[in-house]
Amino acid sequence: MGEHLAFHGTVIHSLGLSELEIIEDALMVVSDGRIVRLDKHIPKAEVPTLLESLSSPKEVRYLGRGEFLIPGFVDTHNHAPQYAQRGLGQSMHILDWLDKVTFPNEARFQDIGYAKRIYSQCVDGFLKQGITTASYYGSLHADATNILADLCLQKGQRAFVGKCNMNRNAPEFYRDASVESSLADTEACIRHIRKIDPEGKLLKHVLTPRFATTCDPELLKGLGKIASENPDLPIQTHFNEAEQEINFTKTLFPEFKNEADLYESFGLLNRRSILAHCCFMTDYEMDRLKSLECGVAHCPISNMTVGGGFMASPIRQFLGRGIKVGLGTDSGGGYSSSILDAMRQALVASNAREVASQGQDRGLGISELFFLATLGGAQVCCLDDKIGNFEVGKEFDALLINSGTPGIMTMLEDWDSTETIFDKFIMTGDDRNIDQVYVRGRLVKS
Ligand code: GUN
Numbered sequence: 001m002g003e004h005l006a007f008h009g010t011v012i013h014s015l016g017l018s019e020l021e022i023i024e025d026a027l028m029v030v031s032d033g034r035i036v037r038l039d040k041h042i043p044k045a046e047v048p049t050l051l052e053s054l055s056s057p058k059e060v061r062y063l064g065r066g067e068f069l070i071p072g073f074v075d076t077h078n079h080a081p082q083y084a085q086r087g088l089g090q091s092m093h094i095l096d097w098l099d100k101v102t103f104p105n106e107a108r109f110q111d112i113g114y115a116k117r118i119y120s121q122c123v124d125g126f127l128k129q130g131i132t133t134a135s136y137y138g139s140l141h142a143d144a145t146n147i148l149a150d151l152c153l154q155k156g157q158r159a160f161v162g163k164c165n166m167n168r169n170a171p172e173f174y175r176d177a178s179v180e181s182s183l184a185d186t187e188a189c190i191r192h193i194r195k196i197d198p199e200g201k202l203l204k205h206v207l208t209p210r211f212a213t214t215c216d217p218e219l220l221k222g223l224g225k226i227a228s229e230n231p232d233l234p235i236q237t238h239f240n241e242a243e244q245e246i247n248f249t250k251t252l253f254p255e256f257k258n259e260a261d262l263y264e265s266f267g268l269l270n271r272r273s274i275l276a277h278c279c280f281m282t283d284y285e286m287d288r289l290k291s292l293e294c295g296v297a298h299c300p301i302s303n304m305t306v307g308g309g310f311m312a313s314p315i316r317q318f319l320g321r322g323i324k325v326g327l328g329t330d331s332g333g334g335y336s337s338s339i340l341d342a343m344r345q346a347l348v349a350s351n352a353r354e355v356a357s358q359g360q361d362r363g364l365g366i367s368e369l370f371f372l373a374t375l376g377g378a379q380v381c382c383l384d385d386k387i388g389n390f391e392v393g394k395e396f397d398a399l400l401i402n403s404g405t406p407g408i409m410t411m412l413e414d415w416d417s418t419e420t421i422f423d424k425f426i427m428t429g430d431d432r433n434i435d436q437v438y439v440r441g442r443l444v445k446s
């Protein structure tokens with residue numbers, strides 16, 4: 001790359017759950033995709049001389065009023081093959097929705113041409129929404145999953161890409177033929193990503209048992225073995241999503257009292273595990289997630305549509321216990337591919353939970369939602385040493401926000417403080433306010 005970038009203006013990022021840092025007149029310098037300087041309160045007039053002395057970038061982008069830089073959004077839970085089915089069957093319960101809408105749709109990804117077309121639109125669509133990192137479930141097809149990985153690399157999105165494992169309780173036309181073929185396809189996908197991105201600059205394979213009901217114990221065991229032999233690979237599954245799903249899981253695995261014990265016994269719970277939903281959680285299971293250092297992908301939109309978890313997900317309790325939490329669009333169970341929408345729905349769900357818990361589980365504030373969408377997501381993906389905020393040394397995954405575009409966010413007033421402008425963007429902005437998207441310093445949307 002060898003490229004230098006410099007920005008002068010407002011920079012906003014999270015230092016922690018309730019620590020939002022707003023830096024005015026910041027000077028940010030990026031070199032080879034990495035943040036090399038972040039100076040605070042540098043008068044605009046001093047920028048040229050300062051940069052001259054650094055002998056780095058000559059071009060500076062000066063941000064005007066209403067413009068600011070934020071870290072890229074992290075989508076910790078997303079189904080790439082559901083991109084074209086977003087919004088369908090939103091009144092159904094999870095297992096019926098899988099049977100009637102999702103499995104027939106995902107089966108189409110057998111067709112390579114179809115996979116290329118939809119996955120290309122999917123990656124473009126998420127980059128447009130400012131999602132610089134996504135943890136993707138693929139379909140069960142190895143070839144289509146490799147195409148998704150190729151596209152993420154070409155288009156410059158940081159991604160976890162997983163071939164979905166499922167060999168039972170799915171129609172014959174859409175399930176892995178055997179435990180052996182499911183594991184062999186997984187190994188092939190792992191090799192493919194290691195070949196196209198040998199240093200893992202952008203991509204990782206993510207082990208993706210869809211959930212326990214669609215996986216034989218032998219398959220879960222095989223995936224646990226791959227996980228233990230490959231300590232660099234993340235793991236993702238659906239966890240305590242809905243009562244319908246939990247009850248079915250219990251009938252299939254009567255030897256386990258809960259899903260935490262189930263997945264742990266197969267070697268699938270550790271600090272690299274990303275557990276989607278976590279709606280119905282006992283104290284015991286929360287303790288297990290904390291001890292095992294698992295992360296939660298909170299998917300507030302699908303929880304309140306196909307998931308049936310409604311406002312049951314105890315996010316405030318997870319945060320209080322120090323469990324890692326990020327946000328997921330869960331696109332297509334979630335109807336939206338915008339993390340801003342997920343943030344707003346997380347706020348609504350948390351308010352509902354506050355009422356239902358008689359004030360015990362306090363609702364989430366805007367800076368907390370922003371943390372979940374950025375640094376929290378990075379922690380869940382164990383990428384917080386690389387991304388999530390603008391600490392010097394991290395990679396430059398960033399969004400240039402323009403909240404002043406007339407006709408889009410019309411309610412920007414002369415007297416609004418930066419904090420007010422930020423709050424308005426989070427609650428009322430959309431992708432039209434995201435002017436530029438960078439991943440590792442590469443401009444991937446402008
Ligand atoms: N559980 C198993 N598969 C899925 C899926 O595709 N979406 C959701 N929301 N839950 C699931």
Ligand code: FE
Binds near residue numbers: 077079330
């Ligand atoms: Fe999901």
